[in-house]
Amino acid sequence: MIIVRYRKPLAEVEAVTEAHRAYLRDLQAKGVLVASGPLEPRFGGMWMVRVQDENPLADLDALRDGDPFYQHGLANYELLPWKVMQGKDGLDAI
Numbered sequence: 137m138i139i140v141r142y143r144k145p146l147a148e149v150e151a152v153t154e155a156h157r158a159y160l161r162d163l164q165a166k167g168v169l170v171a172s173g174p175l176e177p178r179f180g181g182m183w184m185v186r187v188q189d190e191n192p193l194a195d196l197d198a199l200r201d202g203d204p205f206y207q208h209g210l211a212n213y214e215l216l217p218w219k220v221m222q223g224k225d226g227l228d229a230i
Contacts, residue, residue: 138199138213140213141212142179144210156204159202187199196215
């Protein structure tokens with residue numbers, strides 16, 4: 137899981153939002169992104185992603201580093217490796 141929290145005014149975030157969404161669409165097309173969306177109220181967002189079991193933080197770092205919000209200094213990221221125990225089959229089917 138990746139939790140994104142904006143650190144700049146929403147107007148600055150919105151100027152880069154289309155590039156951010158294009159990045160997420162690319163991750164989804166590659167099978168990396170399972171789901172994403174803004175939090176309400178809109179102070180950030182959350183991503184559910186697939187990463188390797190070996191060294192998941194390296195994968196999470198790379199995903200963060202590729203995001204235009206990160207590249208423009210617009211957001212902070214909480215990178216949470218998640219070892220799914222219940223419901224894994226359901227997630228794998230997505």
